[in-house]
Amino acid sequence: MGRYILKRLAYLIPTLIGASILIFFLYSLVPGNFIDGDPNLTAERKAELYALYGFDQPTIVRYFIWMGNLLTGDLGFSLQFQRPVTEVLNNYIWSSFIVAFASLFLTWAIAVVVGVISATKQYSLYDAVITILVFAAMATPSFFLGLIVIKYFAVDLGWFPAGGMTTTGADYTGWEHVKDVLEHMILPVLVLTMLGIGGLTRYFRTNMLEVVKQDFVRTARAKGLKERVVIYKHALRNALLPAITLFSFELPALFSGAIITEQIFNWPGIGAIYMQAFTVRDYTLLMGFTMFIAVLTVISNLIADILYGLADPRVRVK
Template structure:
């Protein structure tokens, strides 16, 4: 197991280097930047700013400078917000993590429970109802679903706040602040659950249907084991193996959040900053945020590989 993890770690080094090169070239070769988009600047002042921020240097020179700064933990400087990118992301990214992590706990739990029950009762009334609800929830555009929930629960019923993270002008502390933030979390969390739980439920259902037809499940039942033991201890553990792969994409999702959902609900997260930086062509922020997500994706896949090898020792033998 130690050698397996070491090989995977060594494979990430060239992958990270190539990822950084691809991200830099993608944004560096994009026409225009924050300075070009500022129509109030004179040509002389724009040239001065480009020289100050090193935007007049050759492409490879800029890349090596950016890479050397990255190795020192510096993600760059935001031209729009006039603060370091790492400081900017630190202000907002944990709000996205809070929203996405709570939603993930709920939709993974719901998908697991509903997917297992549906696989045990395939083509039953429950299975058909679940399928209809899943496809109905997945068919709604994100922005429309957000606005619909705001209309029902915030505007018509006045049960929940319209958006934001706290009430306007609020200075609540302690438990009162927790309750206030929790109330603002309900609607965006419901949206993320409705959008994510459906596809995950289908994954669990399909994986369980494949596993419960296998010989080892029939053997476990023939040995006289209780159905609950057969399903939870034998079938479910093996059905989770393909699902582990999906965990590699959950880690960056915890920090990137849902851009549209955060924007509609005015949630102060990384998605909100991403939209603003994209509109202003603040490429240092976009490069730093994209690289951060790429690193999390690689790390998530590494964790998924380790979990897969732990759950199925054959992976370690073949790798």
């Protein structure tokens, strides 16, 4: 296993180099930048800023400068915020993380339970109702669902705040601040959970239906084990194995933010900042954040491979 991990780590190097080349040159092909988008700048001032930030250099030279900075942990300088990209990401990425983590936990917990019960009661009324609700959740646009939730829970009932991360004008500290943030989190988490639960429920239902038809399940039943033990101890454990890869790829999603949801609820997350950077063409911030997500993706892929080898004795890594 140790040799396998080292080999997979070695594979990450050319993968990340290829990702950096693709990210940099794709953004370089996009016309314009943050400096060109400012109509108040004179031609002389634009030329000064081009020289200051290295935009007057050939593309290949700029790539190697950018790559050298990446190796030192420098993701670049955001022209929009006039701060290093690492500082911008650190200010906004954690607010996206707490919402994504909460919705991820709820989505998986609910999807596993509902999917397994739906599989054990195949073609029943419960299964039919769940199937209808699942497809309805998958077909509903996020912006529409977000607006409906705000209208009902925030405007009509007044149970939760309609947007933002904290109450405007409030100066809460300690537990009061935590409680305030949690109250503002409820609606975004609810929307993200409803959007993600549909496909995941179908995934677990399909896996469970395949597992319960296998020989070891029939053998367990033939031994006289209770149906509950057969389903939740033997079948469920094997049905969850394919979900290792799916779960590991949730790591980048925890930090990538939910662009539309954060815009609707005015949540100060990285998704909204990412969209704003597109609007003003702050490509340095876009490249740095995209490279950060690329690193998380290859790391999560490595974690998935390792977990498969540890969780499933049928998998042999060489």
